[in-house]
Amino acid sequence: MNSLIRSYGKGLTGIFVTLTAFWLLLLIILPQAFMLDQSLWSIDKDDQLGMKIDRAYSDLGLLEYDAQQATGDTNPAVQEKIDTLKEEIATLEAQETDPPREYGLQNYTRMSSLHFSIFVKSIFYALAVTVLAFAVCYPVAFTIAKLATPQRAALLMLGLIIPYAINELLRVYAWLMILDYQGVINSLLAWMGVVSFADKTWIPFLEYPGSVFVALIYAYVLFMIFPIYNTVETLDKNQLEAAQDLGGSVFLTHWRVVLPHAKPGIAVGCIMTFMLSVGSYSVPQIMTRGKSGDWFSQLIYRQFFETQNWNVGAAYAFSLVLVCLAFILIMMKVFKVGIRDISK
Amino acid sequence: MRGKDVRLEDVVMRFGSFTAVQQTNLTINAGEFFSILGPSGCGKTTILRMVSGFIDPSEGRVLIGGEQMNGIGPAKRPTALIFQNLALFPLMSNWENVAFGLEARGVAKAKRRDRAYELMALVGLQGHEEKTPNELSGGQKQRVAIARALAVEPAVLLLDEPLSALDLKLRQYMRAELKEIQRKTGVTFIFITHDQGEALTMSDRIAVMKAGVVEQVDTVDNLYAHPRTPFVATFVGENNVLEGKISHIQDGFAIVETQQGAIRGINQDKATIGDKAMVFVRPERTKLLNGAALDNTFEVDFERRDLEGAFVNLFFKSDTGSIIVHEANLGQHKELEGRAKIGFNASDAIVMRSGELSDE
Ligand SMILES: Nc1ncnc2c1ncn2[C@@H]1O[C@H](COP(=O)(O)OP(=O)(O)OP(=O)(O)O)[C@@H](O)[C@H]1O
Ligand SMILES: [Mg+2]
Numbered sequence: 001m002n003s004l005i006r007s008y009g010k011g012l013t014g015i016f017v018t019l020t021a022f023w024l025l026l027l028i029i030l031p032q033a034f035m036l037d038q039s040l041w042s043i044d045k046d047d048q049l050g051m052k053i054d055r056a057y058s059d060l061g062l063l064e065y066d067a068q069q070a071t072g073d074t075n076p077a078v079q080e081k082i083d084t085l086k087e088e089i090a091t092l093e094a095q096e097t098d099p100p101r102e103y104g105l106q107n108y109t110r111m112s113s114l115h116f117s118i119f120v121k122s123i124f125y126a127l128a129v130t131v132l133a134f135a136v137c138y139p140v141a142f143t144i145a146k147l148a149t150p151q152r153a154a155l156l157m158l159g160l161i162i163p164y165a166i167n168e169l170l171r172v173y174a175w176l177m178i179l180d181y182q183g184v185i186n187s188l189l190a191w192m193g194v195v196s197f198a199d200k201t202w203i204p205f206l207e208y209p210g211s212v213f214v215a216l217i218y219a220y221v222l223f224m225i226f227p228i229y230n231t232v233e234t235l236d237k238n239q240l241e242a243a244q245d246l247g248g249s250v251f252l253t254h255w256r257v258v259l260p261h262a263k264p265g266i267a268v269g270c271i272m273t274f275m276l277s278v279g280s281y282s283v284p285q286i287m288t289r290g291k292s293g294d295w296f297s298q299l300i301y302r303q304f305f306e307t308q309n310w311n312v313g314a315a316y317a318f319s320l321v322l323v324c325l326a327f328i329l330i331m332m333k334v335f336k337v338g339i340r341d342i343s344k
Numbered sequence: 345m346r347g348k349d350v351r352l353e354d355v356v357m358r359f360g361s362f363t364a365v366q367q368t369n370l371t372i373n374a375g376e377f378f379s380i381l382g383p384s385g386c387g388k389t390t391i392l393r394m395v396s397g398f399i400d401p402s403e404g405r406v407l408i409g410g411e412q413m414n415g416i417g418p419a420k421r422p423t424a425l426i427f428q429n430l431a432l433f434p435l436m437s438n439w440e441n442v443a444f445g446l447e448a449r450g451v452a453k454a455k456r457r458d459r460a461y462e463l464m465a466l467v468g469l470q471g472h473e474e475k476t477p478n479e480l481s482g483g484q485k486q487r488v489a490i491a492r493a494l495a496v497e498p499a500v501l502l503l504d505e506p507l508s509a510l511d512l513k514l515r516q517y518m519r520a521e522l523k524e525i526q527r528k529t530g531v532t533f534i535f536i537t538h539d540q541g542e543a544l545t546m547s548d549r550i551a552v553m554k555a556g557v558v559e560q561v562d563t564v565d566n567l568y569a570h571p572r573t574p575f576v577a578t579f580v581g582e583n584n585v586l587e588g589k590i591s592h593i594q595d596g597f598a599i600v601e602t603q604q605g606a607i608r609g610i611n612q613d614k615a616t617i618g619d620k621a622m623v624f625v626r627p628e629r630t631k632l633l634n635g636a637a638l639d640n641t642f643e644v645d646f647e648r649r650d651l652e653g654a655f656v657n658l659f660f661k662s663d664t665g666s667i668i669v670h671e672a673n674l675g676q677h678k679e680l681e682g683r684a685k686i687g688f689n690a691s692d693a694i695v696m697r698s699g700e701l702s703d704e
Contacts, residue, residue: 236429236431238427238429238431239431239433241398241418241425241427241431242425242427242431242432242433242492243433243444243448244398244417244418244419245396245397245398245418245419245423245424245425246419246424246444246445246448246492246493246495246496247419247445247448247449247496248419248444248445248447248448249448252447252448256433256436256444256447257433260435260436261435
């Protein structure tokens with residue numbers, strides 16, 4: 001702070017700090033706080049409320065009729081009854097228009113076993129996607145960073161980036177077309193005579209959860225490749241040669257030299273891929289077309305926009321945030337990297 | 345003695361159309377401390393990489409201990425390379441660095457740990473085993489690299505300018521240390537350097553390279569006393585140079601007509617009358633004369649005097665730059681001014697056909 005003030009002066013430093021604080025508030029704290037708040041209360045709606053109000057009104061009508069019949073000497077007892085009934089109606093109506101919030105963890109604890117199994121399944125799938133993406137990306141990143149000539153590395157990188165200029169939805173649709181009943185792969189198989197469209201003996205790729213995997217990996221590979229590439233790139237080539245010279249096998253060299261060096265990149269890649277895939281909505285939505293089980297993100301969407309239960313939706317969404325946070329902490333522990341290494 | 349000999353037979357190395365190493369024949373004896381000396385970019389590292397197996401020569405054969413090595417990778421050769429930047433593994437402890445080669449050979453952890461500790465003791469690094477390389481000083485890192493290379497029990501240790509990053513004091517100390525390790529282990533050392541002083545103090549024999557060509561391979565003494573080319577004469581140690589044409593030849597001596605007059609020296613190249621030639625004479629064999637005359641005596645303008653502690657360098661102007669007279673500092677300093685008479689004996693001067701000089 002002091003060094004900032006010294007190098008930029010009070011005015012500019014003030015602007016920097018204010019902007020940063022504003023950014024933190026607007027982008028991080030505010031939406032999460034709102035979500036957390038939403039998730040922590042529910043409205044305990046009384047189903048009988050409407051009926052109770054109706055009954056009270058009819059009672060009131062009767063009483064008022066009684067009061068009118070007894071002209072002249074108004075019965076104070078009846079009048080008192082009318083007053084209490086009116087008060088009762090007022091509180092009931094207040095309850096209906098502004099129902100009392102009941103704070104607690106009920107939105108979290110009341111998750112149905114079906115939803116919970118989807119929750120667990122989604123986490124498991126996202127983990128699987130992360131592992132698979134790592135298995136695919138690490139060799140690619142290593143090859144580009146250390147084995148290719150600089151020109152070829154640049155070309156390969158460009159080749160990897162170009163598809164990302166296309167909208168994510170279109171990229172996923174491309175996979176849909178590849179894996180569809182009469183898609184590219186099945187057409188190829190049909191051409192080879194393995195399956196037949198007429199007999200509907202095509203392979204229903206889209207009904208397997210694997211198709212979502214493929215599309216998710218495809219959608220998020222770059223987020224795995226780039227961080228790994230960046231860290232592997234900085235590895236001194238002489239270290240690879242030294243390991244080779246000392247007789248280190250490919251496995252040992254990677255296990256003892258390259259992987260430890262690439263740890264921060266791997267951690268970042270895994271965190272990004274995991275978070276993106278566990279929270280991905282469009283990919284499972286497009287790929288399954290509702291034919292295989294729900295992903296948790298689809299469930300959250302439905303809580304918000306179909307069931308209109310924002311509180312439960314917020315609780316579900318916040319559970320996912322907690323899972324992601326836990327994942328980050330676990331990754332940091334496993335890879336023994338600090339926040340500093342990751343934010344590099 | 346577990347060192348092995350290394351032979352390069354008609355080796356050529358090309359990168360595309362560029363020839364980094366011209367046809368070379370080189371024999372390095374088992375257990376020898378052999379240096380390859382040459383200016384930057386002359387192909388020293390390329391030769392080392394051919395011996396260690398990272399590259400195969402475009403032509404010719406590499407033999408280690410009499411066995412043909414072409415096509416065999418670095419892991420399978422009885423060599424270990426110490427890189428110019430050491431290339432220690434920064435995320436491993438020092439003993440794990442040293443033990444890496446053993447780990448690659450499947451030695452059990454307890455055993456390789458013991459061996460690593462032993463080797464670190466050999467290079468004087470007790471107590472630093474559990475630290476990481478980045479917690480060590482430059483000289484200590486150097487020693488970890490040496491221990492790591494020795495761990496695989498190489499027959500040939502290849503060192504690519506390993507001392508160039510160290511400061512002078514440490515460098516001198518590490519020279520002695522390396523020499524000692526070489527003596528103790530009997531391993532063949534091939535040591536690369538562009539520092540001729542370093543090569544002279546450490547080596548049994550030296551190969552001097554220039555632009556992909558090995559100009560001379562010789563013992564340290566011979567290299568200094570009998571340089572074979574103008575480049576070697578000026579690259580290894582200092583030499584005064586006088587240029588001219590040969591006018592007479594007699595009894596293995598030649599007389600060269602220079603700006604300083606007729607100069608007589610050993611006709612090393614068996615040059616003939618009329619050839620353009622250079623006369624080389626070491627500064628310590630060149631004398632400042634008062635009265636007495638030597639075989640070659642002439643007058644030159646005094647330029648300046650540099651004190652180097654035990655020695656004094658006196659600089660005189662000549663047509664080819666400076667002539668240096670290297671004198672012991674005996675505390676009898678005389679003020680010099682104007683012209684002075686200097687000279688040297690014909691048997692201390694070497695006449696060669698003109699050629700390229702070292703620009704250092
Ligand atoms: N892989 C390569 N591809 C193309 N040219 C190369 C390659 N390796 C080396 N060279 C060239 O070969 C020549 C000799 O290189 P080398 O590394 O052997 O020099 P050096 O004597 O070790 O120099 P230095 O003292 O600077 O390390 C240089 O001109 C270099 O540019
Ligand atoms: Mg080099």
